[in-house]
């Protein structure tokens with residue numbers, strides 16, 4: 001069986017090589033469609049993916065999270081995900097190869113050497129916003145599928161291909177919606193395995209990530225003349241006392257995820273130099289390497305302690321703008337081992353499990369699957385350092401190797 005799979009992997013790799021030009025062309029075409037988020041311009045991207053899936057003989061479905069729930073998040077509607085499936089004989093296991101359609105903005109276009117939506121090739125590199133994050137992975141999906149068909153491989157498990165929305169803003173209407181209800185509502189089984197195609201250099205696989213707690217606190221003070229501050233309550237001072245208390249949090253460290261981090265992103269209050277500020281806003285971006293409940297409890301205790309100590313410590317509002325659990329399937333999961341084995345056999349590369357991808361600890365869309373009990377990993381080709389940067393690119397060789405590895409994983413899991 002093992003030998004059979006190796007033979008199949010070689011066969012499918014050859015077919016990918018045969019389709020090299022198309023793989024490059026499709027990546028270029030996708031880069032040429034701006035799908036910047038925010039706001040999330042998906043119309044033409046989703047149409048294109050529908051067209052591409054159809055061209056490979058699939059029957060894609062467009063799946064949008066419900067309008068009401070999308071609007072509650074302050075987002076425009078519709079936000080179309082595209083799903084397609086190659087059915088296996090036994091329909092199990094279900095493997096989902098996924099990549100997001102949105103890209104971040106290009107920033108100052110004059111800084112770019114090549115046009116950000118040009119998809120130009122220079123020295124074997126495809127340039128443009130989204131070239132490696134992550135339109136190359138959308139293109140790879142299509143060629144993987146084609147190579148499997150051309151190699152005459154009949155899958156046992158189902159292969160689901162998804163082009164999803166809103167990864168770049170970390171919002172729910174993409175894989176969050178699909179995994180919670182979208183797949184089922186549209187007649188697809190939930191995946192057993194999921195790869196969020198992202199540029200991790202093929203040598204690192206994201207299997208854990210710190211959580212994310214974004215607090216916004218508004219303090220209410222009392223305005224007064226700056227020459228007589230005792231008459232007022234200085235809201236900025238209250239915010240500073242909270243900041244000091246929060247920064248005293250005892251930082252914990254996880255071997256893979258690194259340490260908890262705390263960032264004060266906004267401290268905003270006051271109108272004039274000679275007026276006691278009556279209002280102040282402060283925000284904390286806390287990324288816990290332990291369960292988020294530990295931090296939430298610390299925050300609640302801190303608010304209560306300061307309130308008890310100081311009758312003027314008055315909070316107008318507390319909002320939790322992001323509330324992500326710490327987690328992931330971890331480095332010992334069999335799916336991680338499978339990726340390591342297949343990739344090493346195919347490329348000689350040793351894959352290292354990571355919980356701190358590029359230092360800021362992200363699982364991409366694998367966050368949504370792994371918190372829902374599915375084996376989700378963030379993995380793909382291209383160097384993460386180039387993502388979101390000026391003159392983003394993927395090399396043609398990286399692109400081809402990524403498609404081969406993905407095809408190898410499909411054969412391993414569904415073959």
Ligand SMILES: [Zn+2]
Pocket residue numbers: 100133134167198364
């Ligand atoms: Zn990405």
